[in-house]
Amino acid sequence: MTGNSGSPRPLRITARGRAVLADPRINRGTAFTGEQRRALDLVGLVPPRVLTQDEQADRAYGQFRDQAGDLAKSVYLTALHDRNEVLFYRLVGDHLEEMLPIVYTPTVGTAIRRYSTEYRRPRGVYLSVDAPEDVERSLRASGLGADDVDLIVATDGEGILGIGDWGVGGIDIAVGKLAVYTAAAGIDPRRTLPVMLDVGTNRPELLDNPLYLGNRHPRADRDTYDAFIDAYVTTAAKLFPNALLHWEDFGPANARRVLDRYRDRVCTFNDDIQGTGAVNLAAVLSGVRATGVPLPEHRIVVFGAGTAGIGVADQLRDALVGEGLSVEQATDRFWCVDRYGLLTADQGEALRDFQLLYARPVDGTDGWRRDENLPGIPLGEVVRRVRPTVLIGTSGQAGAFTEDIVREMAAHTGRPIILAMSNPTELAEATPADLLDWTDGKALVATGSPFAPVERDGTTYEIGQANNALVFPGLGLGAIAVRASRITDRMLRAAADAVARRTGDADVALLNAPLLPPIRELRGTSEAVAVAVARTAVEEGVARTVPDDVEAAVRAARWEPVYPPVEAV
Ligand SMILES: NC(=O)C1=CN([C@@H]2O[C@H](COP(=O)(O)OP(=O)(O)OC[C@H]3O[C@@H](n4cnc5c(N)ncnc54)[C@H](O)[C@@H]3O)[C@@H](O)[C@H]2O)C=CC1
Ligand SMILES: CC(=O)C(=O)O
Numbered sequence: 001m002t003g004n005s006g007s008p009r010p011l012r013i014t015a016r017g018r019a020v021l022a023d024p025r026i027n028r029g030t031a032f033t034g035e036q037r038r039a040l041d042l043v044g045l046v047p048p049r050v051l052t053q054d055e056q057a058d059r060a061y062g063q064f065r066d067q068a069g070d071l072a073k074s075v076y077l078t079a080l081h082d083r084n085e086v087l088f089y090r091l092v093g094d095h096l097e098e099m100l101p102i103v104y105t106p107t108v109g110t111a112i113r114r115y116s117t118e119y120r121r122p123r124g125v126y127l128s129v130d131a132p133e134d135v136e137r138s139l140r141a142s143g144l145g146a147d148d149v150d151l152i153v154a155t156d157g158e159g160i161l162g163i164g165d166w167g168v169g170g171i172d173i174a175v176g177k178l179a180v181y182t183a184a185a186g187i188d189p190r191r192t193l194p195v196m197l198d199v200g201t202n203r204p205e206l207l208d209n210p211l212y213l214g215n216r217h218p219r220a221d222r223d224t225y226d227a228f229i230d231a232y233v234t235t236a237a238k239l240f241p242n243a244l245l246h247w248e249d250f251g252p253a254n255a256r257r258v259l260d261r262y263r264d265r266v267c268t269f270n271d272d273i274q275g276t277g278a279v280n281l282a283a284v285l286s287g288v289r290a291t292g293v294p295l296p297e298h299r300i301v302v303f304g305a306g307t308a309g310i311g312v313a314d315q316l317r318d319a320l321v322g323e324g325l326s327v328e329q330a331t332d333r334f335w336c337v338d339r340y341g342l343l344t345a346d347q348g349e350a351l352r353d354f355q356l357l358y359a360r361p362v363d364g365t366d367g368w369r370r371d372e373n374l375p376g377i378p379l380g381e382v383v384r385r386v387r388p389t390v391l392i393g394t395s396g397q398a399g400a401f402t403e404d405i406v407r408e409m410a411a412h413t414g415r416p417i418i419l420a421m422s423n424p425t426e427l428a429e430a431t432p433a434d435l436l437d438w439t440d441g442k443a444l445v446a447t448g449s450p451f452a453p454v455e456r457d458g459t460t461y462e463i464g465q466a467n468n469a470l471v472f473p474g475l476g477l478g479a480i481a482v483r484a485s486r487i488t489d490r491m492l493r494a495a496a497d498a499v500a501r502r503t504g505d506a507d508v509a510l511l512n513a514p515l516l517p518p519i520r521e522l523r524g525t526s527e528a529v530a531v532a533v534a535r536t537a538v539e540e541g542v543a544r545t546v547p548d549d550v551e552a553a554v555r556a557a558r559w560e561p562v563y564p565p566v567e568a569v
């Protein structure tokens with residue numbers, strides 16, 4: 001751990017001259033002092049005036065604001081990240097609410113689509129399914145040793161947000177998630193690695209694009225894929241035995257399988273399944289407090305029963321079991337709707353393994369209207385029959401929560417809880433303004449991407465962001481602080497409870513209060529999550545370091561974006 005929230009350890013620099021300025025991990029440009037410039041052979045290589053970090057941050061913020069449009073802002077921040085990592089994190093940390101939508105959803109989606117066009121510099125490690133024998137060499141090429149890595153975020157780019165397969169461009173979701181880890185929870189960025197598991201792409205426009213930078217062939221078959229993933233996990237665990245392995249944005253055919261294969265073998269979690277499950281549970285628990293209706297009395301419809309949707313259902317089902325329901329009773333509270341309509345037991349091959357548990361018995365839906373195009377029971381009919389109190393969108397289908405559906409839901413429940421979780425912004429199942437309009441301001445709304453507050457009848461409704469960003473940074477920090485050997489279900493539940501607790505009791509009773517703590521408080525939320533996760537890891541016996549004071553250990557593990565003293569060696 002190299003947390004420097006106390007007095008930072010000196011940074012030992014062997015490079016000299018231009019090599020110092022070219023390395024974003026050590027470069028501080030105009031903030032190098034006269035003494036440091038002399039020691040590092042920088043005299044004359046930077047303009048004479050020495051700036052403070054505050055002055056640098058002011059100028060960088062002005063430059064950021066001058067960029068025309070979000071993609072230009074993203075390119076600007078990436079360039080800053082590539083130039084001076086500490087200043088990048090200082091800036092993002094100071095303007096979290098304004099910059100998270102640039103380094104993360106929604107703009108990261110645009111950056112991923114345009115990756116091969118906008119490409120400037122590599123970041124992270126690119127592993128190729130065509131050369132599994134190079135996995136070790138490539139991970140070693142990062143220059144990091146066995147004790148140097150706390151966290152790796154890996155993606156295969158198949159299920160980026162709700163925009164699908166973007167091949168090698170997916171590296172930017174790993175980079176974006178890591179930026180959130182550091183900005184929100186103070187994970188030391190020098191001890192992290194983004195990894196692209198390039199197994200090809202099935203998107204014709206990438207395969208046909210001469211600029212495309214990834215492997216220009218279709219995605220590997222299952223056996224080849226599995227062997228490659230295994231080479232990655234085995235090698236990463238061997239080279240970096242303390243690293244938490246985070247899986248991001250895999251397709252539904254692989255996400256759950258990969259997690260299940262490794263979750264009891266290494267310290268790992270899937271953010272889309274488990275992080276999303278935890279943040280969704282936190283939002284629903286706030287909704288439970290706001291409505292006064294106990295959790296077991298809710299009827300829950302999940303629209304988009306894929307990686308995230310079933311992850312969400314699983315986490316809620318476990319919470320219901322925790323309230324005393326049997327697994328069968330808890331499962332019976334869910335109606336999951338996917339591309340063929342309501343999951344029903346007669347759908348055979350169309351059901352994925354992880355959906356089977358939620359398939360409703362056919363005789364319970366006798367007489368329900370079917371849509372021949374699906375050809376199952378559509379969302380509107382499910383809502384009409386079930387009268388849900390909670391409606392969750394994890395489908396990536398923009399506008400799927402139509403006025404008719406929402407009005408029907410609101411006709412039978414006082415305060416409908418509606419979580420339109422799909423990203424990026426344009427794929428939300430409904431906008432908060434519409435949801436509030438159609439429910440006369442009664443809906444308890446949260447969205448996956450940020451939305452501006454809604455003004456209605458003189459009242460301002462702040463919209464909570466039901467995004468796993470409220471969970472994974474703190475989960476990671478808590479796990480790192482106690483060197484957890486596993487991520488357990490109870491650690492995720494502790495994270496959800498910690499997020500829910502951050503939404504004050506007084507607040508949730510108000511009509512217009514957000515269901516989740518705001519992004520501007522993300523650092524505090526992440527710290528609370530980290531403490532809860534670390535405590536639970538200790539209780540569960542998976543902490544390899546058991547601190548006397550967990551809170552102090554979590555604080556000590558935080559990295560802050562300050563320039564440490566320099567030691568020229
Ligand atoms: N807010 C958050 O923290 C998170 C949000 N998400 C969002 O959830 C969405 C889904 O992500 P994943 O679960 O990873 O993708 P996925 O591909 O695993 O799941 C999407 C599911 O939606 C289903 N679907 C597609 N078209 C449909 C239709 N017309 N009607 C009903 N279902 C349909 C698919 O069959 C699939 O099962 C994305 O937009 C993603 O951004 C995902 C993870 C976290
Ligand atoms: C937030 C996230 O992980 C997703 O949309 O995939």
Ligand SMILES: [Mg+2]
Binds near residue numbers: 248249272
């Ligand atoms: Mg994701």
